[in-house]
Amino acid sequence: MRAFIIGGLVLLSLAAFSQKKKKGSSDFSPIDVTELSPGEKLKAETIIIDAERELILENYFKALELFKSALEITPDDAVVNFKIAEILTKNGDNSGALVYATKAAELDKTNKYYLLLAAEIHKSLSNYKEATAIYQRMIDNVEGTEEYLFDLAILYQFQGEDQKALETYSRAEAVFGVNEIVLREKQKIYLKKKDYEGLMKEWDKLIAEHPGEDTYTIELAQFLITHNMIDEAKERLQQLHSGQQRDLLMSQIMLTEGKTGEALELASTTLESKDIDYASKLQILNSLLQNALTTEDFDMIMTLTDGLADQYPEIYEVQAFSGDVMYQLENQEKALEYYVKAVEVDPAHFETWQNILQIEASLSDFDAMIKHSEKAMEYFPNQGALYYFCGTGYLVNKEYKKSIQIFEQGKRYVTNSQLKSVFYGQMGDAYNSLKQYQKSYDSYESALKENPTNDHVLNNYSFFLSLKKEKLDKAIEMSTKLVELHPDNPTYLDTHGWVLYTLEKYDEALVYLRKAANLQEDGTVIEHYGDVLYKLGKVDQAVEQWRRASLLNDASELINQKIEQKKLLE
Missing domain, CATH: 1.25.40.10 (Tetratricopeptide repeat domain)
Incomplete structure (x- = not known):
């Protein structure tokens, strides 16, 4: 609609209202x-x-x-x-x-x-x-210059002489008849004056000029509904030739009256009609979504969305909207399905590619994330965010060299310091996995130069230094900053505790590792807690924590030997 x-x-296009101007030298006096x-x-x-x-x-x-x-x-x-x-x-x-x-x-x-x-x-x-x-x-x-009445009216309008503009438009209509474009200019004046009665009269004149056409009646009814003039809207709806259009707009009225269930029932039949354009259907479906309250309402909206998407498989707007609806209703898998269909129809929409990649990342579907990010880069080769998703996919899949290659390509398109820091941080992780430690440290330094509070980099850089027992003064500086910024994050508490452990500051390490172990059921964190207990001579308590860690993921391969021998193995 x-x-x-x-x-x-x-x-205004003056050619729409009068004959074309004559050309030629015959118009000029000799x-x-x-x-x-x-x-x-x-x-x-x-x-x-x-x-x-x-x-x-x-x-x-x-x-x-x-x-x-x-x-x-x-x-x-x-x-x-x-x-x-x-x-x-x-x-x-x-x-x-x-x-x-x-x-x-x-x-x-x-x-x-x-x-x-x-x-x-x-x-x-x-x-x-x-x-x-x-x-x-x-x-x-x-x-023969009456055609310039429209130009004159616009000049009055531009100068704020609204009444003279209206009079001039009416004078033009007396010569050329009622016209939609002129009505829309008049509409600006009536809306400015909040003269809705006057505006309705103008629309009714236009409707009377097109007795077999529902378009203007529908538009007027929508305006009246939007401005909460419900009785006037219902009166206009009785003039519609299409019962389905009437039902569609009546469902919108029911929403304004708080009758969401009835509106859904009425809309369910009209949304299937081939006589109503998809844009009108999207508008009413969006209104239904905004007014839905119950689980039954949301289930009905999902059903209606599926039906609408099936009707228009080749319309990008419908597929993308269906994805938005499903995402808002927290059905990520279904949202992803419609977003993918949308870019298959029309790939020239960067925001939809972003939605696809974000969902795939949250679903840990990294193979699909790589596939779609590479496809998106064919259409948007200068968008750094696409290189982030692609490079991260390869990083998680342990294709470290490919990951570094992608991040190197993409960072030239990144101007935002925060995102550039993320790129360098991911490269640091990839180089570390390749045991190219100096390149890893250099990448981390570049990341912190762009964003000194990049928590991912502060955590990984300090932890890897502690494992290598290198630059421990740098490691403790970063891990201290990390826990100051995030005092209740168990991963960061564990890192800081482990750096202290490496520095043989066991009493201080115990404070952070105990807090981390109490905040998160993680095998690595709890095993570290057991290790520091052992260093402090609390062997039985250490074994107890090692047993606890052995029941969880991420504990070390030595965990069972530690338990059996009641001894720290490093």
């Missing part, structure tokens, strides 16, 4: 040389002929010189003044052109082309009152 237009000032001597007459005519030739050849500077020479002989010739004004406007000298255009219009007060040029120049110079006066004078005195 077409939306109700309430936007800014637009230019040069008046009756008071010239034969020699002056011949000279003037010769100069003008030469000037016209140069004008045709677009040699504007030469043509201007010649016309001005002719003007010295015949200063009161309207045509020559007009020609000079035209050339000056082409050269952007509107102030200079105004003098000549005004004189041409004064010399021949009935030539609409002279008047129009003068009016246009005034408009370009923001002399709206002067332009308005010229249009008014021309329409009143020059036969």
Whole structure:
């Protein structure tokens, strides 16, 4: 359905309301040389002929010189003044052109082309009152210029003289009939005045001009519903020829009245109709979604969405909207299905590719994430976010060299420091897995240069340094900063505790490792807690924590030997 237009000032297409303007030199008065001597007459005519030739050849500077020479002989010739004004406007000298255009219009007060040029120049110079006066004078005195009533109305409208604009539009309609484009200009004025009664009368006039057409009635009804004029909307709906359109809009009214269940039931049949455009269906379905309250309502909306998507498998907007609905209803798998269908129909929508990749990342479907990010890069090769998803997919899949290659390619398209830091951080992880430790450290340093509080980098960098027992002063500095920023994150507490453990600060390490082990049931974290207990001579407590860790994921391969031997094995 077409939306109700309430936007800014637009230019009207005058050809829609009247016959095309006549062209040709026959509209211009011939040069008046009756008071010239034969020699002056011949000279003037010769100069003008030469000037016209140069004008045709677009040699504007030469043509201007010649016309001005002719003007010295015949200063009161309207045509020559007009020609000079035209050339000056082409050269952007509107102030200079105004003098000549005004004189041409004064010399021949009935030539609409002279008047129009003068009016246009005034408009370009923001002399709206002067332009308005010229249009008014021309329409009143020059036969066949009623088509410029629309231009005059717009000028009044632009100057805030709304009542004069309405009167002028009505005057134009009396000549050319009721017209949709004019109505929409009037609509801006009525909306500005909040004169809804006046606006309804204008729409009713347009509807009466198109008795077999439902489009305008539907649009008016939608406007009335939006402005909570429900009784007036219901009255207009009775005029509709299409019962399905009526039901669709009635379901919208029911939503405003809080009857969501009834609205859903009524909409379910009309959404299946082939006589209603998909945009109208999307609008009502979105309204239903915003007003749904119960589980039954949401289940019905999902069913309606599935049905709508099946109706329009080749319409991008429907597939993408269906994905949005399913995502909002927390059905990620179904949302992903529709988003993928949407980009298969029209791949030129970056935001939909992003939605696909974000869902695949949350579902840990990294193979699909790689596939779709590479496909998206074919259409959007300069979008750094796509390289992030692709590189991360390869990183998680342990294809470290490919991951680094992708991040290297993508970082040139990243201008945001936060994202650039993420790129370097992922590269640091990949290099570490390849045991290229110096490149890993260099990447981490670059990441922290872009974002000193990148928690992922602070955690991994400090932890890997502790494992290698390298740069422990750097490691403790980063892990301390990490737990200051995130005091209740068990992973970061474990890292800080382990750095302290590596530094043989066991009492301090115990504080952080115990807190981490109490916050998260993780095999690595709890095993570390057991290790520090052992270092502090609390062997039985250590074994107890090792047993606890052995029942969870991520404990080390030595965990069972530690338990059996009651001894720390490193």
